Amino acid sequence: MNAQDRVPALVVDGLSVSHGAQALVRDVSFAIPAGGVLTLLGESGSGKSLLAQAIMGNLPAGLRCAGTIAIGGERTGAADQRSRHAGWGRRVALLPQEPWLALDPTMKVRRQVAETYELVSHPARGHEEDDWRSAKVNARTLADRALASLGLGDAADKYPFMISGGMAQRVAFLATHAAGAPLMIVDEPTKGLDADRRGEVAGLLRAARARGISLLCITHDIWLARAIGGELGVMLDGEMIERGDTADVLAAPKHDYTRRLVAADPANWSARPAAAGAPQRRIVATIDGVGKSFGSQRLFDGIGAHIEVGEIVAVTGPSGSGKTTFGNIVLGLLKPDAGRVTRATGLAPAAFQKIYQDPAAAFAPRASLRRSLMDLVRLHRLDWNVLDGLLARMRLAPALLDRLPGQVSGGELQRIALARVLLMKPALIFADEPTSRLDPVMQQEVVSLLADHARENACAVLLVTHDAEIVQAVADRRIDLQS
Structure with missing residues (x-):
């Protein structure tokens, strides 16, 4: 045949x-x-x-x-x-x-x-x-x-x-x-x-x-x-x-x-201007000799850095090198085996926030998205109108919020998760593959929004992405876990 x-x-x-x-x-x-x-x-x-x-x-x-x-x-x-x-x-x-x-x-x-x-x-x-x-x-x-x-x-x-x-x-x-x-x-x-x-x-x-x-x-x-x-x-x-x-x-x-x-x-993006250096720039977190292992497998060791307000720092390394683990240590969600992470004084407990690689993990599966966001606004006394503006900038229809997390696309859920974090105006965002479910057009718009937010709100961003071209275009510097 x-x-x-x-x-x-x-x-x-x-x-x-x-x-x-x-x-x-x-x-x-x-x-x-x-x-x-x-x-x-x-x-x-x-x-x-x-x-x-x-x-x-x-x-x-x-x-x-x-x-x-x-x-x-x-x-x-x-x-x-x-x-x-x-x-x-x-x-x-x-x-x-x-x-x-x-x-x-x-x-x-x-x-x-x-x-x-x-x-x-x-x-x-x-x-x-x-x-x-x-x-x-x-x-x-x-x-x-x-x-x-x-x-x-x-x-x-x-x-x-x-x-x-x-x-x-x-x-x-x-x-x-x-x-x-x-x-x-x-x-x-x-x-x-x-x-x-x-x-x-x-x-x-x-x-x-x-x-x-x-x-x-x-x-x-x-x-x-x-x-x-x-x-x-x-x-x-x-x-x-x-x-x-x-x-x-x-x-x-x-x-x-x-x-x-x-x-x-x-691959076609233009590089963004680097964050302007100034004597008054503040350190959000100090990472001093941090190391982590799981059993006999050592992920990384002796990592040190200062994270400053307004800058985007890429965390790089091959898959499985511990990029998510490193970010969770900076957030305080995991304890390092060696070294320490010190926050700047005066920061609220919610000042460090995470954009999850899998956004489904960030939402209650049986609560509507609107309910989850309303709970956040009420708990932290936030302005819902600001959230409306963020959702509009990311081209998200308000009607999506009346669905459960499993009833919207991965890309839509990823953008809603990003809007939720930006609404908090944190001092540091750990963005773990924040655009992995987005098409190139929306990816470019969302990365631009994240970078603008960092500059305008004195927010530091730890960025994990598998895409070397994105790192080249937006990061001020990088922490390489395999160096």
């Missing part, structure tokens, strides 16, 4: 998703051939992740969908979500956007990956006990090999809370990939990863495609879109506004938004 005659891996026809009377995704249609790739780019909240959830049959409660979906030739109504559940892991697999939510917090890393291999390859019911034991041993071997291939060998015996966000992303990828489903939907597979790890994930996706696996890839990473090739679709306000060969669309975009998206790639 010729490739042209093969049944498409995925056909989406007239797919729409709505919340009440509000249309979130409108009449989207596309097809992915067997072994093909479609990458979706677009701003946070444009409907990319909702498309993936609708295809899987896993939309959040309260959302409705219409249209038809065919996976490997099996056609179902989009509204009949339950009919697609039987194909999870066998016909289609989803790597979700939040690695922390994808992993079992009570299960060690090796077991989480091995379990997938075991479920896929275990003998049928009724076989001998020795066959089951052999399958289990083989699954463990495959899991160890897969973990080692992504530099996660040392993480095999750890729980998810003991590893970095970037490492959790790679573990979740391996657990999803192990099932070998012919169609994979990957949602932001490179967020929070350093350049070398991004290359490894791109290599895994290319290798999966070479084995005939079809990919629907949702990303804000223009570099990744180029690296895996295939077709590219650009979404805006719930509609697919442009689609074509990836290289062609990125080289000569036709839609104005696509042109803005490409122009806002961090």
Whole structure:
């Protein structure tokens, strides 16, 4: 059978998703051939992740969908979500956007990956006990090999809370990939990863495609879109506004938004002016000989620095080097094994704030976003009008606040988390991958807002980002944990 005659891996026809009377995704249609790739780019909240959830049959409660979906030739109504559940892991697999939510917090890393291999390859019911034991041993071997291939060998015996966000992303990828489903939907597979790890994930996706696996890839990473090739679709306000060969669309975009998206790639940013030095500049925190280890693994040692008001200091180092751990020590959330962190005198307990790498971890899951923010405003006697201004600057509709955290996109939740922290006007912000879920246009706007806030409000920022171009453009200096 010729490739042209093969049944498409995925056909989406007239797919729409709505919340009440509000249309979130409108009449989207596309097809992915067997072994093909479609990458979706677009701003946070444009409907990319909702498309993936609708295809899987896993939309959040309260959302409705219409249209038809065919996976490997099996056609179902989009509204009949339950009919697609039987194909999870066998016909289609989803790597979700939040690695922390994808992993079992009570299960060690090796077991989480091995379990997938075991479920896929275990003998049928009724076989001998020795066959089951052999399958289990083989699954463990495959899991160890897969973990080692992504530099996660040392993480095999750890729980998810003991590893970095970037490492959790790679573990979740391996657990999803192990099932070998012919169609994979990957949602932001490179967020929070350093350049070398991004290359490894791109290599895994290319290798999966070479084995005939079809990919629907949702990303804000223009570099990744180029690296895996295939077709590219650009979404805006719930509609697919442009689609074509990836290289062609990125080289000569036709839609104005696509042109803005490409122009806002961090590689094209201009460097911001450095914070002006002055004799009266104040020190917010002094870091003196700080070191930290977990068991026999030493993350960093002898780190010293002065953090001054108004400056942006990048914390750099490869994934797993302890960047988040270092920031938590500066905040006082963790104790160092050696050294000390001294705050400036007179600062309130809430003067040091954190923007979490995974914003879902920063909100009560069963309270509306409005309720969480109103509690904060009331507790600290803040001005809600200031919050309204921050949300408007980040192009967040007020109606989003009436939803639960799980009912908005990762990028929308990340911006709401940032607005909440800026509202507090802290003396120091530890921004842990604060734009990892944002498209290039919004990422540029949010980083500009964060930098302006630091300058205008005498606030220091400790910035963790995997993107070297962002560090080059906005940081006044850096603390390298691997130097």
